[in-house]
Amino acid sequence: MTAPASTSTLDASAQLSASLVARFPDSVTADTRPGFSGFIIKKENLVEVATALRDEFGYDLLSSVTGVDYLAENKMEVVYHAFKTTGGPNLVFKVQVDRVDPIEVPSLYEVWTGADFQEREAWDLMGIRFTGHPDLRRILMWEGFEGHPLRRDYKEAFFEEEAKPFKSRWPEGNHKYAEFRTPHRDNLIFPEGFDPDNYKPENEDELYFSLERSSTKREEDALKTDHIVVNMGPHHPSTHGVLRVVVELDGETITSLKPVMGYLHRNHDKIGERSTFLQILPYTDRLDYFNSMANNFGYVTTVEKLMKIPVAERAEYIRVIMAELSRIQNHLIFIGMLINDLGSMYTPSLYAFEERELILDIFEAVSGARMMCNYFRFGGVVRDVPDDAMQKIKDLVHDRLPGKTDEMERFLNENEILLARLKGVRVLNAEDAIRHSVTGPCLRAAGVPYDLRRADPYSVYDRFDFDVAVRYNGDMYDNYLIRFDEIRQSLRILEQALKQIPQGSINSQKPQYQVRVPAGEAYGRVESPKGELGFYVVSNGKPNPYRYHVRAPSFVNLTAVESMCKGTKIADFVALLAMLDIVMGEVDR
Amino acid sequence: MYGKGILKGLGVTLNRFMETYLDDISWWVRGKKRYNSAEGIAHRSSKNTRGIFTVQYPEEQLLTPEEFRFVPFLVYDEGAEGKQEVRCTSCGICAKVCPPQCIWIVRTNDPNTGKPVPQPAQFYIDMDICMNCGFCAEYCPFDAIKMDHDFDIASVSRNVYDLEKLLKPATYYAKIRPQNYNREEEARKAKEAAKAARAAAPAAAAPSA
Amino acid sequence: MENEGLNLPNYNIPEDIQNIVAVTTLDRLYNWGRRSSVWPLMFGLACCAIEMIAAQTARYDMARFGMEVMRPTPRQADMMLVSGTVTKKMLPSIIRLYNQMPEPKYVVAMGACASSGGPFKEGYNVVAGIDKFLPVDVYIPGCPPTPQALIAGMIKLQEKIDKQSIKQVRWYTKGKVDANYVPMPILGPDLIDVRRNAEYKAAAAVKATQESA
Known part of the structure; x- marks a missing residue:
């Protein structure tokens, strides 16, 4: 797979535009708002056009689905981003509907199954009803919650002002707890005339009906068996954070499964829309809290696209170095935690954490914090890498990490118990993975060499010589081994980056706390260790974004968990979940 | 042979177990202190660390890199007779840039004229909201607010710091961040020199004109 | 000295039997035993949980510090380390876990989010500090x-345990056994704390x- 030359991108998109409009002259128009791109598709023809895009134009991977609430124009817009798994830039298409409840848009579930959770999220947070979606329930909030919080006119209980900075902080900033500003002295908001004494909470019937609907229980079985429903989590020692999974079992076989999330929904998008562009940066650290560097990377790439500013040469290399170090420690932890999930408590994860600590020492020396680095700035990074930290990076990359990776492989790879648990247990095949919009190591282990660092190169990744790690069996063992391959490739990139890194300034911009971002939209994406991390930002020229959406790889990858696990044994479930390498901070945001 | 892989793995654990004692012996032979010494702690954080990895906080403590940040504090210079010259001018940039908006500043107003005086009347930081991002220190134009190294601040009640608790002397700042302090001092001296030169230049130029 | 935490301060034990004999009070013995084996509940919420690991x-x-035995069941845990953002959706589960823990039990709010809601305080799904519901130590x-x-925070907790007296602790006081029972909040149009309906x-x-x- 080769990267398309940037000069031909424009031609290609013009060609695509012409052919698409020619194919659907009545239903497709180009989006001509300044700063925006892509197409606007008529709601009635959406499914038809989307099917053609997938089958005729080759956009087989639906990356992101999200809503934008244009309150002033009284419009609600759904934005889709689709990609080709053979590489190349993105295709944006939108549907606009009037902002009058019920807001209805046809569901693309049948075209791309990967739209499943994202459409549910748009329903939950924006109140857009996707007709034809088989399981449209709230996903992050609970059933019965009042309102759709990401609408522009929704005001949370601790609402102070439309955007930060709040005027109450300075110059008359007498400290006052937020609690004392609200009627209930707490982060609570109730509808008018609410009577708590006679309130009947909604039960979880919807969830269990949906579980029943998607069950694959076979009726013609000779032996009539009862099936049981097991609730795992949200407090479960093996789930990765606070995820709850409802499983229907026939004996030990999973017949149906529904993940329930939102237990760590921290309102990232809403807080982002209240914050200035710079203030969002430390919040992105807390998305995938193992890889704050990768999150920073994705966000600054997106905003730099909007601002159209260059990045200092040295900073580009520093960014790549930090992102790859982050990838190595993430994969090491993945391996340790996987073994943990398989029942071998501690030892491998303790070994993994040892190397992670050494990498975190570097992050601490460079950025000031171990986990929440907040190291990137628009146009560069915050400070240069100190000499001793640079020496330590070289020490680790050249002398320690290759040996330790080998040691880890020697330690685990041939272990018969591990092989028995992992080999031959199916995770995903290529077709399923693409259909469910799965990205990252899981997709590559299914035989699709789709890595954004090659497919749609960002930063300076096109200057390095490395292979896209790919394996073909799609079973758990391949999913496990591909992490080692990726660590090796990351080390290769690191070696070259450390050799090539130039001297010079580390930021192309002057440090300023209020950046000017022109109006428009941008979708930036990077290959985070978990998959494609995308940020969709709409700016209207104000200091804070109008719409800010995170396309989190963990969240979208989790769409596949249901089809992955049906028919397997309950004992394999936790390991299969580990394969997706989800982190709840990113799933729930 | 079934079990060979397991044995191979156990070999790795045995090796790592032995390394602790081999390293202990080699430190002992060289007559050096492995535990409770700066050299030992530095070695345990280097690429050569093997075997035991524990740094026994609170008896030992990891080496804190200069850039390490925990919570913010305000810097004051020690003036004559122990007077605290607070660097903060209550310009409010830190309160504006703070992502979780946990900084509250009351600006001093001159009681006679009602005009603002460049000094904070009160300064609050809610340490239980602070997300340790370091923006306040990064964008402060007066080097007045800095990130602390002291992380042992757990308490049995909510932590809202006022001016009294926030203020720390410049000597403390110089101690925890020597490189930054020296760089800032040099910049400040250069600026003052330039200012003095500019002030002197018109005075020198005036008589000739 | 071997039994530093256990021995009564300023009580001179002859040097040759220092490692065999300890002179102490019942309170001290009781607290020494408890503070040296605080078993946390194996329970993580967000980013802080990673630092806890x-x-x-x-x-x-x-x-x-005797704190390595992370118990996955609340029935065997002494301390709940609330490590991360407490969301409204998660809160009923946390309260249920807390109510299942046997006395004596301690709650430590780790990090900004658990203490006050932290950077996410303004969020519509975030509880502004676990201390709204549980007694935080x-x-x-x-x-x-x-x-x-x-x-360092755990050492603070140990110091707090050291100050307790067996005569005054709530779990041996008549009528105060369930003093810390927290009724389950309900997920309605927003979180409903049933104690505050009026x-x-x-x-x-x-x-x-x-x-x-």
Whole structure:
């Protein structure tokens, strides 16, 4: 797979535009708002056009689905981003509907199954009803919650002002707890005339009906068996954070499964829309809290696209170095935690954490914090890498990490118990993975060499010589081994980056706390260790974004968990979940 | 042979177990202190660390890199007779840039004229909201607010710091961040020199004109 | 000296039997036993949980404080380390876990989010601090607190345990056994803390009269 030359991108998109409009002259128009791109598709023809895009134009991977609430124009817009798994830039298409409840848009579930959770999220947070979606329930909030919080006119209980900075902080900033500003002295908001004494909470019937609907229980079985429903989590020692999974079992076989999330929904998008562009940066650290560097990377790439500013040469290399170090420690932890999930408590994860600590020492020396680095700035990074930290990076990359990776492989790879648990247990095949919009190591282990660092190169990744790690069996063992391959490739990139890194300034911009971002939209994406991390930002020229959406790889990858696990044994479930390498901070945001 | 892989793995654990004692012996032979010494702690954080990895906080403590940040504090210079010259001018940039908006500043107003005086009347930081991002220190134009190294601040009640608790002397700042302090001092001296030169230049130029 | 935490201070034990004999009070013995084996509930919420795991690993090794036995069941745990953002959706589960823990039990709010809602305080799904519902013993600031800061907080908790007296602790006091029982909140149009129903109604009434006026 080769990267398309940037000069031909424009031609290609013009060609695509012409052919698409020619194919659907009545239903497709180009989006001509300044700063925006892509197409606007008529709601009635959406499914038809989307099917053609997938089958005729080759956009087989639906990356992101999200809503934008244009309150002033009284419009609600759904934005889709689709990609080709053979590489190349993105295709944006939108549907606009009037902002009058019920807001209805046809569901693309049948075209791309990967739209499943994202459409549910748009329903939950924006109140857009996707007709034809088989399981449209709230996903992050609970059933019965009042309102759709990401609408522009929704005001949370601790609402102070439309955007930060709040005027109450300075110059008359007498400290006052937020609690004392609200009627209930707490982060609570109730509808008018609410009577708590006679309130009947909604039960979880919807969830269990949906579980029943998607069950694959076979009726013609000779032996009539009862099936049981097991609730795992949200407090479960093996789930990765606070995820709850409802499983229907026939004996030990999973017949149906529904993940329930939102237990760590921290309102990232809403807080982002209240914050200035710079203030969002430390919040992105807390998305995938193992890889704050990768999150920073994705966000600054997106905003730099909007601002159209260059990045200092040295900073580009520093960014790549930090992102790859982050990838190595993430994969090491993945391996340790996987073994943990398989029942071998501690030892491998303790070994993994040892190397992670050494990498975190570097992050601490460079950025000031171990986990929440907040190291990137628009146009560069915050400070240069100190000499001793640079020496330590070289020490680790050249002398320690290759040996330790080998040691880890020697330690685990041939272990018969591990092989028995992992080999031959199916995770995903290529077709399923693409259909469910799965990205990252899981997709590559299914035989699709789709890595954004090659497919749609960002930063300076096109200057390095490395292979896209790919394996073909799609079973758990391949999913496990591909992490080692990726660590090796990351080390290769690191070696070259450390050799090539130039001297010079580390930021192309002057440090300023209020950046000017022109109006428009941008979708930036990077290959985070978990998959494609995308940020969709709409700016209207104000200091804070109008719409800010995170396309989190963990969240979208989790769409596949249901089809992955049906028919397997309950004992394999936790390991299969580990394969997706989800982190709840990113799933729930 | 079934079990060979397991044995191979156990070999790795045995090796790592032995390394602790081999390293202990080699430190002992060289007559050096492995535990409770700066050299030992530095070695345990280097690429050569093997075997035991524990740094026994609170008896030992990891080496804190200069850039390490925990919570913010305000810097004051020690003036004559122990007077605290607070660097903060209550310009409010830190309160504006703070992502979780946990900084509250009351600006001093001159009681006679009602005009603002460049000094904070009160300064609050809610340490239980602070997300340790370091923006306040990064964008402060007066080097007045800095990130602390002291992380042992757990308490049995909510932590809202006022001016009294926030203020720390410049000597403390110089101690925890020597490189930054020296760089800032040099910049400040250069600026003052330039200012003095500019002030002197018109005075020198005036008589000739 | 071997039994530093156990021995009564300023009581001179002859040097040759120092390692065999300890002179102490019942309170001291009781607290020494409890503070040296605080078993945390194996329970993580968000980013802080990762630092909690890191504190359990080789480099920081909380086992040195008798805190390595992370119990997955609340029935065997002494301390709940609320490590991360408490969301409204998660809160009923947390309360249920807390109510299942046997006395004596402690709650440590690790990090900004658990202490006050932290950077996410303004969010519509975030509880502004676990202390709204559970009695918190130690607050550890930081986002997230480094493992060393967490251990420093744990030492604070040990100090707090040291100060307790067997005669006054609530779990041996008549009529106070269930003093810390927290009724389950309900997930309605927003989170409903059933202890405060009357307050909600009063606030709604005030709002209604304000609007009509």
